[in-house]
Amino acid sequence: MSDGLPSARVTALLHAGLLVSDLVRAKSFYESVLGLAPHPNRPDLPYPGEWYDLGGGQQLHLMQLPNPDAGSLRPEHGGRDRHIALAVGDMAALKRRLDAAGVAYTASKSGRAALFCRDPDMNTLEFVEVS
Template identity: 80%
Template sequence: MPDSLPSGQINGLLHAGLLVSDLARARGFYESVLGLKPCPRPELPYAGAWYELGGGQQLHLMCLPNPDAGIARPAHGGRDRHIALGVKEMAGLKSRLDAAGVTYTASQSGRAALFCRDPDMNTLEFVEIR
């Protein structure tokens, strides 16, 4: 943490946690389609998987009951709660999503970004960062 930040200043996002109903299915999506590699996680009273995203940031999948299951979601993921992940080359990601039959939509802002949903309807935004 830089010394120039005031005491108590928020200085980063360490992880995002997503609820999943079927860990094997979710891992198939995050590992096979998105290409994430699992990292160690502590013993917890529920199943899950953690992924290192770089820069000390992680994505945590938690196999727990979802209080929002069955609630209608907006058609475009950018109008729903979501997490944004950086991607180096959008074309490669699009190819993997297409090959897996994953539907996605382009950002309506005109940015080099797209949105998709995982098998549990969690929304993911991918922003091209070169």
């Protein structure tokens, strides 16, 4: 349908921002457990944070800011909560890393090769195996 206005079609997800309460703890999780490398050119923002490149021009942005939902109850299964989905090439290797770090996870209830876990601030991450 043309309304005479320029197209405002969304074409990509450029980054996802997650709130964290302790940047050092969050960085340990994202770097040591998940193996992400910090992006070297984080913009000069008025709060602590970190950027990670995820490939394809996509990034993850950790922001150490007050969380308005800090005390809220989260569903046990992350697939029933707000989350971001990240691609992984080897689900078995990811499971070994999560197990070694003592990070709990649940399998996707859809039967897909996917799992859900939470970071130290209860942000939900979905991991989907892709070839």
